[in-house]
Amino acid sequence: xxxxxxxxxxxxxxxxxxxxxxxxxxxxxxxxxxxxxxxxxxxxxxxxxxxxxxxxxxxxxxxxxxxxxxxxxxxxxxxxxxxxxxxxxxxxxxxxxxxxxxxxxxxxxxxxxxxxxxxxxxxxxxxxxxxxxxxxxxxxxxxxxxxxxxxxxxxxxxxxxxxxxxxxxxxxxxxxxxxxxxxxxxxxxxxxxxxxxxxxxxxxxxxxxxxxxxxxxxxxxxxxxxxxxxxxxxxxxxxxxxxxxxxxxxxxxxxxxxxxxxxxxxxxxxxxxxxxxxxxxxxxxxxxxxxxxxxxxxxxxxxxxxxxxxxxxxxxxxxxxxxxxxxxxxxxxxxxxxxxxxxxxxxxxxxxxxxxxxxxxxxxxxxxxxxxxxxxxxxxxxxxxxxxxxxxxxxxxxxxxxxxxxxxxxxxxxxxxxxxxxxxxxxxxxxxxxxxxxxxxxxxxx
Amino acid sequence: xxxxxxxxxxxxxxxxxxxxxxxxxxxxxxxxxxxxxxxxxxxxxxxxxxxxxxxxxxxxxxxxxxxxxxxxxxxxxxxxxxxxxxxxxxxxxxxxxxxxxxxxxxxxxxxxxxxxxxxxxxxxxxxxxxxxxxxxxxxxxxxxxxxxxxxxxxxxxxxxxxxxxxxxxxxxxxx
Numbered sequence: 001x002x003x004x005x006x007x008x009x010x011x012x013x014x015x016x017x018x019x020x021x022x023x024x025x026x027x028x029x030x031x032x033x034x035x036x037x038x039x040x041x042x043x044x045x046x047x048x049x050x051x052x053x054x055x056x057x058x059x060x061x062x063x064x065x066x067x068x069x070x071x072x073x074x075x076x077x078x079x080x081x082x083x084x085x086x087x088x089x090x091x092x093x094x095x096x097x098x099x100x101x102x103x104x105x106x107x108x109x110x111x112x113x114x115x116x117x118x119x120x121x122x123x124x125x126x127x128x129x130x131x132x133x134x135x136x137x138x139x140x141x142x143x144x145x146x147x148x149x150x151x152x153x154x155x156x157x158x159x160x161x162x163x164x165x166x167x168x169x170x171x172x173x174x175x176x177x178x179x180x181x182x183x184x185x186x187x188x189x190x191x192x193x194x195x196x197x198x199x200x201x202x203x204x205x206x207x208x209x210x211x212x213x214x215x216x217x218x219x220x221x222x223x224x225x226x227x228x229x230x231x232x233x234x235x236x237x238x239x240x241x242x243x244x245x246x247x248x249x250x251x252x253x254x255x256x257x258x259x260x261x262x263x264x265x266x267x268x269x270x271x272x273x274x275x276x277x278x279x280x281x282x283x284x285x286x287x288x289x290x291x292x293x294x295x296x297x298x299x300x301x302x303x304x305x306x307x308x309x310x311x312x313x314x315x316x317x318x319x320x321x322x323x324x325x326x327x328x329x330x331x332x333x334x335x336x337x338x339x340x341x342x343x344x345x346x347x348x349x350x351x352x353x354x355x356x357x358x359x360x361x362x363x364x365x366x367x368x369x370x371x372x373x374x375x376x377x378x379x380x381x382x383x384x385x386x387x388x389x390x391x392x393x394x395x396x397x398x399x400x401x402x403x404x405x406x407x408x409x410x411x412x413x414x415x416x417x418x419x420x421x422x423x424x425x426x427x428x429x430x431x432x433x434x435x436x437x438x439x440x441x442x443x444x445x446x
Numbered sequence: 447x448x449x450x451x452x453x454x455x456x457x458x459x460x461x462x463x464x465x466x467x468x469x470x471x472x473x474x475x476x477x478x479x480x481x482x483x484x485x486x487x488x489x490x491x492x493x494x495x496x497x498x499x500x501x502x503x504x505x506x507x508x509x510x511x512x513x514x515x516x517x518x519x520x521x522x523x524x525x526x527x528x529x530x531x532x533x534x535x536x537x538x539x540x541x542x543x544x545x546x547x548x549x550x551x552x553x554x555x556x557x558x559x560x561x562x563x564x565x566x567x568x569x570x571x572x573x574x575x576x577x578x579x580x581x582x583x584x585x586x587x588x589x590x591x592x593x594x595x596x597x598x599x600x601x602x603x604x605x606x607x608x609x610x611x612x613x614x615x616x617x618x619x620x621x
Contacts, residue, residue, distance in 0.1 A: 002593075003591065003593040085475075095590065097539045097540050097587075097592065098588075099590060100591050135523050136535075136586070136599055139602055173472075173479075173482065174483065174486055175523075176486070176517070176521035176522070176524060177521055178521050179588075190482065193517075194478070195516050195517065212476060256540075261541075262594075350540060361544075364539065368588070371587055374520075
């Protein structure tokens, strides 16, 4: 638990991490029940499924896994009475470098996930769900299994849940060390027992042709936990915590060169980058200057310290005006980060100070993507390896004048040319590092 | 006396098979979905997956062996040869690397008596392992604990904020 300070920062509002923060909080069901557990499920079972989906929509809950898709909209793609089996698959494959929140929910408060999942299943007429947990969390798999068994014994899962007539079975499924399985269609292939090559969309949107070619919802662990709190607090109250279009709280994972790295659960849009680094996380290490921030997991485009963005927005009279926005004043929510050309992604914020060599940092990420490319699409399979080889050679003193242009050329020919978003994920670091720190790549080429 | 063979499948017990059947029952729609769970069960029990393991799992799920072998060769977790009884997996990715994970991995290798520069090429091979079969050390990609970097997964336990100076004593406790 060394990533979570027991005392929240004043800017934090802990909802997902409220229980986990309590001294002596244990992952068993008695502790959970003593802390208001399964009350939201009881409430849900008295509601109509459509009312729950409407509440999730009104709460402006966006997915917390990386893509940030509005959760209620995703659910409404499933037709309640289409006569087909529906499935929910929980994405607990947390593997995006910089992200480490779901680990704590799975280990410390598994019933929160089980309850959120049960509510979500009821809302979408789903009777079978799987929780996909990466195998590098072996204890989490045991803890979540145990929670499922406890919930069964108390009648919160299984046949005729709490006398409502609603049935749900949940099983844990462990991954086997592949980052690609965090991509939702790859995850489904993995769960079907096949090589986890992502499926092409269209036509294989999970909501249409998902697990076993049936309508399927794939949601991140944290996202489903939020559903419980939307019912507990009410959609309006929940939405109010965030910004329009990005409701509730978001768990930010801060790592790298700050005094207090860790998990911070903040209302969406509550802090700027400056407040996050210099207030919430206690600033940089003594004598250091900020150099760069990767704001949303390693795939998010890097931000350079000191840069000023030009943001176009509509003035009250309807004309478009351009506003200057310094890097540290960017608000850490989905739309603000998007407007400056990057993303909130999985909210994994990696901070780099002036002691860091950007060619070295990019090479580390390039090696990650080269290792994790599944190999299905040629541009990604070959390109991720080429990028990694080039940056490794630059670091080893073999840089050439043509390297920066070649790196850019390779990256530009991966993004948009692959079956899944891994192509973008592995190109964006190279594209953005080259664009933001050209002088370091030029120096490495000499 | 049972003749010992090197064929893993010859050592499958009724209890093991019952556990396998229980796992298959978690997938009422398609038992092919039990491929990964059975591979985990096999590797946890036997230490690695040999040809007879691939064949046994395939037969259990009405598949052909290639359906299982293609998973063993895809996923980094599975191996076709024995690793050490203690597997030390040091996180290599950015936050951990910034916090010194390359030095941490080297120190672990030195502490257990492995060449710090020996590579691990995957594709089912075991990570570098000490001759007595006690320790394996390898780099793995992000373990999702970046705020407490550098970290390592030692068998089932996550060790956080590893100081190079404490590595010798961590290893001594595992001996």
